[in-house]
Amino acid sequence: MRRAWTGPVLLLIAGAGAATGPIVQGRPGTGAVLSVVFVLLAGLTSPLVFPRSVGALEARRRSAADGRPVVFWRPGCTYCLRLRLRLGRRARRLHWVDIWRDEAGAEAVREVNDGNETVPTLLVAGRAYTNPDPAWVREQVSSTR
Template identity: 50%
Template sequence: MLRRWTLAGAVLLAGAALGVATGSVTVVVVFAALAALGSPLIFPRPVTQAQIQRRGAEDGRAVIYWRPGCPFCVRLRATLGPAGSRADWVDIWRDPEAAAAVRAVADGNETVPTVILAGVPHVNPDPLWLRKQLLAR
């Protein structure tokens, strides 16, 4: 659980130290914003691989595998905006089964974001393309 917050905590501490050293509140605010972007806070509540398997593919929801601190995941989440709520988000650091599912489609690597859309895996898809796909559903 702690490793999910490691990057955000490190950025926040660095910003606080730099802010104190320079006497700048702006630096602290900027680093706090960066820490929030790198944290799990901007992502929807994660579901587990077991929940997705129980529900089955018949509901047609996209599944997005991600992990905290991943800049590509942050970029995807920011680009999707409200359309991101049309997908299930699975944190591979919280769910070993999900990490195994990603390795199965990403040549043994835990490459995120990995998206399963209509049963087809897409490793690190173009965020704008995915947004169009989600909005069309």
């Protein structure tokens, strides 16, 4: 759990440090803008942007029952963020597994990626796809209602 929040917390600390200089120099507007930018970056890289994660075993069980894809992801991954943002509200239709919180999920990703924890990795109908095109993923989600 701590590892998932390390990046966002470091961004908040860096933002506070970056904003302090302009504020001390009498430029509070610049300091405020820097603060907002760093808070947004921290929010985008945090687990809060993604739908609630479930365990890998539960995600596979749910996927077998409803046919929806499973997404293995981790906080701070820009490709995961790109996928999440491009999916929009459709992202809630997928089963999300945070590999930093679920060892079985991390193991599943390593099995299909030659021992690497490359994310996002999708599991669609029992077949794994590493870093797929978000448009293709939208099609997969649309076909599984």
